[in-house]
Structures are given as C-alpha cells and as structure tokens.
Amino acid sequence: MNIKVIGSGFIASHLPYDELLNWKDKPLRVNAYNHDFDTLADWGKEGDVLINCIGRCGNPNVDQCESIKEEVSFANTVVPIMLANFCNEKGIRFIHVGSGCIFYGESPNTKVDWGMWQQGDWQPPMRRDSGWKETDIADPKSYYSKTKYAADLAIADLPNTTILRIRMPVSAQYSPRNFINKVAKYKQVIDIPNSMTFLDDFVRCVDWVIQNDKRGIWNVVNPEPLTAADVMREYQRYNPGHKFEVISEEQLDAMTTAKRSNCILDGTKLRQAGFEMTPSKKALQMCMMDYCNREAEAREASEQARLRAAAEKAYEKERSVFDFPPLEGRAE
DSSP: OOEEEEOOSTTGGGSSSEEOBOTTSSBOOBOSSOBOGGGGGGOOOTTOEEEEOOOOOOSSSGGGGGTOHHHHHIIIIIHHHHHHHHHHHHTOEEEEEEEGGGOOSSOTTEEEEOOEEETTEEEOOEEEEOOBOTTSOOOOOSHHHHHHHHHHHHHTTSTTEEEEEEOSEEOSSOOTTSHHHHHHTOSEEEOOOBOOEEHHHHHHHHHHHHHTTOOEEEEOOOSSOBOHHHHHHHHHTTOTTOOOEEEOHHHHHHHOSSOOOOOOBOOHHHHHTTOOOOOHHHHHHHHHHHHHHHHHHHHHHHHHHHHHHHHHHHHHHHHHHHOOOOGGGSOO
C-alpha cells in the first residue's frame, strides 16, 4: 500500500507520510493559476491511498476568503472533486480533510432538560446540544464554509472517498495555523463551547481509517467542547502575564467580515466504530506545556535573528564610512 499526502500546510505537517511529488521530484503544488495535475496521471494503483490536505482558509484569517473567492473555490471545491474523481477511476482510496465549520449554532439535536425542584432549589431548564451529526444538513454562512460544504456534497457518495471533518485544530506545534497561536494574539476572545480537534488524535485516526478501510463522512473531534477562553486560561498557566477579555458573539460579529462558526459536532459515530479520541481537557493539558516551550524557543530565535540583523545593519553603516571588509569575510 502506497500512502501519499497532497498539500504541505499545518495539517499535512503532522502526518507521517510522504508528499506526492511532481515530475521534477518536488512537492506537487496546486492553486487557481498553476497546478501539476498532469503528475497524477501516472501515479497510483488500486489499493493506494491519497490524503488531500489542500485547502484555502485565508491569511491571516477566514475574512480574506471573502475577497479571493476564485482561489478559495478552486482549492476547497474544485481540487477535491478532481482528486476524488481521479482516485475513484483508478481504485485509489481518497481521504479528504473536511471542516466542521460548515455548521453554525445549535444543532437540530439539541434537547431541553425541563426545570425541576432539587433539594429544595428550583433548577431552571437547560439546553443540551449533543452536536451536529454527519448526516445533518449544514447551514454555511461564510464563503469559506460554503466552498468546503460544496465539496462534501459532491464527493461524499463516491465509493472510494472518506471525509474527515475537523474543527479548530490544536497541537503543540508553534504555527500561525494552530488554534492556540490564533487566539493568543487577540486581546478579546469568546467563551462559547466549540468542538476542537487535537492533531495527535487526528493522526491516529487517519491511520485507523486506512487500516480499517473506513469510508463516508466522519466527525473527528475530541469529546467535551472547549471555549477559546478555556484555551487561554490553560495558556495563562505558563504565561501568567497574558491578559484577555471575554466578549459576546455579537461583539465578535461586529469586528469580522466573515461570520464565524460556533458549533458542536457529534463524535458518536467514530466512537461507536471503535476509535476513541482523548477527552479535550486532558488533550489540552497534554499539549500546552510543549506548545509553550516551543513558543519560547521560537521567540528566542526571532529575537536572535533581530539582533543579528541590527548588528549587520550597524556594521554596514560603519563599513560605508571606514571601508571595512564585508562582515561575512572577517575572521572570527
């Protein structure tokens, strides 16, 4: 079995498989204006696996997707359809990394626990959202979420296809795509429960899907929803000087161009099939210390680079006056 990954971003960097290479033996690249799809014609045979991690989610955030719709629709909708059809024709297993951000708000599976008297106190009614199921009809709001859902609708029924829906990916890797990185740079965050995917578990899940030949759509999220504020409180244990303010969803909407998804996905199907994700609070605690250590190392490296650049700039300024030899040619 030959397993290849297409894409080289944050999600792909966690997977222990080689990237699919083009005819120049370089990672295959795909965008709206240039692609190496011809490379695929000679690759793969029945039983091989192709994992699609290509996606456009905006830089620095999903707001950008509203202004580059051609690129976003190509990466998120056209590419998955082309790859899925190619794999289906050749008998190759196709695993597509989808998104749970196609859902917004409470799921249709929300139940109300009616109020009752308990030990002399009145307990008011409580709403319990068990989450969006794989079979629920999505209600995408942002252009990004519409393009991701369009791909799901087009390829989900192809016999060789597996769609793994993830949400708010978290890992110990210091990366601008890591959910910890994203929320740590904001002074204001929301405190609304959301499903999250810890990528150590996602990597295990991809292997489980391949080894057990699972097809169809799967919600790959850790049990127990967390909030952005929960993540920052854990972050504060290692960075006590970090400050943030909790704001409402309405306040957040007023600050953004694209409507943000806040939702819970139901992981029952995955669990009942025999795969267990780590409870979210435990997973967060397990990765946060390592993440903060890597963050400190990255900041130290950035500061060293800044100091070197400043020293070189100062030296070049002096050299222009006194005609010193180039810095790189000097003996230590």
